[in-house]
Amino acid sequence: MKKIGVLTSGGDSQGMNSAIRSIVRTGIAHGYEMIGIKRGFNGLMEKDFMALETKDVADILYRGGTFLQSARSKEFRKEEGQVKAANNLREAGIEYLVVIGGDGSYRGAAKLNERDIKTYGLPGTIDNDIPLTDYTIGFDTTLNVVTEAIGNLRDTMSSHDRVSVIEVMGRDRGDIALHAGIASGVDAILIPEIPGDIHKISEKLKDGFERGKTHSIVIVAEGVDKAEKIAHLIKEQSGLDTRATVLGHIQRGGTPSAFDRVFTSRMGHKVIKLMEEGIHGVALGMEKNEITYHSFEEIFQAKNVVKANLYEIFEDLV
Numbered sequence: 001m002k003k004i005g006v007l008t009s010g011g012d013s014q015g016m017n018s019a020i021r022s023i024v025r026t027g028i029a030h031g032y033e034m035i036g037i038k039r040g041f042n043g044l045m046e047k048d049f050m051a052l053e054t055k056d057v058a059d060i061l062y063r064g065g066t067f068l069q070s071a072r073s074k075e076f077r078k079e080e081g082q083v084k085a086a087n088n089l090r091e092a093g094i095e096y097l098v099v100i101g102g103d104g105s106y107r108g109a110a111k112l113n114e115r116d117i118k119t120y121g122l123p124g125t126i127d128n129d130i131p132l133t134d135y136t137i138g139f140d141t142t143l144n145v146v147t148e149a150i151g152n153l154r155d156t157m158s159s160h161d162r163v164s165v166i167e168v169m170g171r172d173r174g175d176i177a178l179h180a181g182i183a184s185g186v187d188a189i190l191i192p193e194i195p196g197d198i199h200k201i202s203e204k205l206k207d208g209f210e211r212g213k214t215h216s217i218v219i220v221a222e223g224v225d226k227a228e229k230i231a232h233l234i235k236e237q238s239g240l241d242t243r244a245t246v247l248g249h250i251q252r253g254g255t256p257s258a259f260d261r262v263f264t265s266r267m268g269h270k271v272i273k274l275m276e277e278g279i280h281g282v283a284l285g286m287e288k289n290e291i292t293y294h295s296f297e298e299i300f301q302a303k304n305v306v307k308a309n310l311y312e313i314f315e316d317l318v
Helices: 016-029 038-045 079-091 102-112 140-158 175-184 198-210 226-236 248-252 258-276 296-301 308-316
Strands: 001-008 031-038 051-052 094-101 117-125 162-168 187-191 213-222 242-246 282-287 292-297
Touching: 001 016, 001 175, 016 031, 016 094, 016 258, 031 038, 031 140, 031 213, 038 079, 038 102, 038 296, 051 175, 079 094, 079 213, 094 213, 102 117, 102 282, 102 296, 117 258, 140 162, 140 175, 140 213, 140 242, 140 248, 140 258, 140 308, 162 175, 175 187, 175 213, 175 308, 198 226, 258 282, 282 296, 292 296
Parallel strands: 001 031, 001 094, 094 117, 117 282, 162 213, 162 242, 187 213
Antiparallel strands: 031 051, 282 292
């Protein structure tokens, strides 16, 4: 009986558990033995393996986080560590390895694939910053969390004639800010990909209050600047009472949305099919509502660009 290992790496994202569930149950249905690797690549280095049966993944479909837990490994980054990891997998009889994580996790998986471990990647990151997939695991759920938080803040801001600057995750990619901003009808969006003009934003907010607005919302991706600094600049230039809110790790938590549960279930099923077709060294995703896959090298070379048409839509709606 062939063995499949599965691990989660990097930051957790809602839907990782449902992905594990799909991989494990589909694998068992197709006659594979399933092995969970605890604490990501760190657990791989320490042989922290556990057999997974159908019952072990019961009741995790709707739970956020990852029950396998996640951790980075400095040892694995070195060539000697990668050799050790591959040997650990071979000694355990694990022929296939599914890695759920972001770019760094993919690069680790690619290194193992070069060492004759058949590896696969699933895009586990809320930032939606993996190329060649329209969505990443947890992105949709995070949008719902952020949109709800913005709604809650809007209530209190309107009670006090205030501007709220909300900082969301996104060091290099502004998808969370852009999508949540459109969904919430905010007044300004600041993302790393498109430079923003604080002076123009401040003037626009000031004009809005002069017309009778009782509140304004500005959403900023963390890769642009700190919310506190943006709020200070807006207050200084507009004279408006401006407060900063950092949503932080609350964005990673919560029950995965129906979309994320179905999305991960589809990918988990597809990855087992790819194993049976003899395809490996690839990462899965969704393009035009179809589950697709590309080689790790294709993904590393692809450009990850913000959807400019979405920003244009936002500008026309403000």
